[in-house]
Amino acid sequence: MSSKSAIGGTGVPGWIQAMPFGLVFLFFFIIPLILVVIVSFWDYNDYEMLPSFTTRSYTENFEGCLAQLPDLCTVLKTYVSTAKFCFIVWATTLIIGFTVAYFLAFHVRTTTMQMVLFLLCTIPFWTSNVIRMISWIPLLGRNGLVNLALTRANLVDKPVEWLLYSPFSVGLAFTHLFTFFMVVPIFNSMMRIDRRLVEAAYDSGASGWQTLWNLIVPLSKPGIVIGSIFVVTIVMGDFITFDVMGGEQIASAGKVVETRLNALQFPPAAANAVILLAVTLLIIVGLNRIVDVRKEL
């Protein structure tokens, strides 16, 4: 017996095997995050960042916010608007995702069919998000199919303008792109539910709705929370969907960072990134209260 190591590949110690993986995150994730926090407290002028401590980037962001109350200042308005999108997209992806997962897990009878239908839902995920966004243009544009159908049916006199480059199209695109992230974890949770419980509920005289609400929803909670974390954090930090689908008219928390970067104002960009990160983490901590995610993986 040449090796006494427990299960697991080579006799090389674990920390050496994990080192390359860890180093990538050290250099391209941890150090960058620390730098974002440090630089957010730096000063700057029109040309460069100046390494001296100041809270200027933060205070400028919130300038006049207190004085203006109860009216919201720009930065607060942006966050409220982004949070609204988060909530709407969360609700739509959850309802659609849960229904799809429920159908796949409890109403499709053979495992093969389940896998086939599940894969059918994953294929669009392999296409670039930008392409999936622009694919709405021929449908929702002023001369698009939807408007064509509406005018032909005499439902409207002139083409509807709010279909594209509007809050509606942004929400629609988010739902289109990210419902998948809800389906996967919820489906995964549902597949772990012991089918005998469902039968026991049925035998005890529970109606379909009662079984759904009192048994399946609570037991799917881990999947629901994981999916929610994904969707909410994506919408919170997004700037591309808001840009492409919003016609560059709709502000978002992620776009604030990007705008500052395009102006090469690194300290204010970093300050906004820190605020965005803090808000995102608060949401995750809130969701994590509901269920301990680590236990469920």
Next chain:
Amino acid sequence: MGDRSPAFYWLAAFFGAFVLFLYGPMIVIFILSFQGPTGGLTFPLNGLSVHWFERLWRGGGIVDISGAFQRSLELGAVVMILTVLLSLSAGLAFRKRFAGSNLLFFVAVASLIVPSIVTSLGIALEFRLLDDFLKNHGPSWLTGDLKTTMGTFTSGLGAHLTWTLPFGLLVMFAIFNRFDSRYEEAARDQGATSWQTLRYVILPIILPSVIGVGLFGFTLSWDEIARSSQAMGEHNTLPMELQALTTTVTTPEIYALGTATTGVSFAVIALSILSIAMVRARQARHGSDAGEA
């Protein structure tokens, strides 16, 4: 459970509508990318042609698409290889206990959840500060004609890996959770060294899933845009060019580009599925003496 309930038909209809919602728009742009030379961004089709694909190929009108195409392919290939190697190695490490394993797992998951723009900004800052440091303190042979250390295969590669590696690790967890460790015990009992066990027992068994990790790594990189936005240096990747084009291009050429990009994704998937099938067939043929390979 009896026959199909009415609920089944409602849910089946809902599922059908969902699939239509997923595919409908994409199918529309695939059709429109074959628009005739005089056609526009919406229906009707003015004839069928490959005019816009030809224009795309020649590079007429659109800036540096072929360059971006090539860069994205190369970067995707490098990301794919590194994702497989690093996740496999880390996956093996996580089967044992090692100091900091909890922390590493936490960091990898955090990398998925921290908004991409924040990570991208951090990497951009890191390389800017590195540039400044090198220009002021670096040796002259290095700094003589140094413009920036940022680039597709430095900062860009790192940015992509922070996105692909956590997925790679999660897939590795799934693989090893299902792995029957009696195979390696048997190999060890017969005197195989730990390297031989890895090379001739573990790897051949998990190879199909490892190909899957590679495929995942490539497509995630090929379509990545948010993390790339600040970290690529002077040359854009293909999705970044595509995003820039959404505001400037008003011809079906952009649909042709979309169709071509999706074509590459699907070709890679087909290639992976093919190689997985080949590996499986080989496993079936050599079933009894897999260790001989």
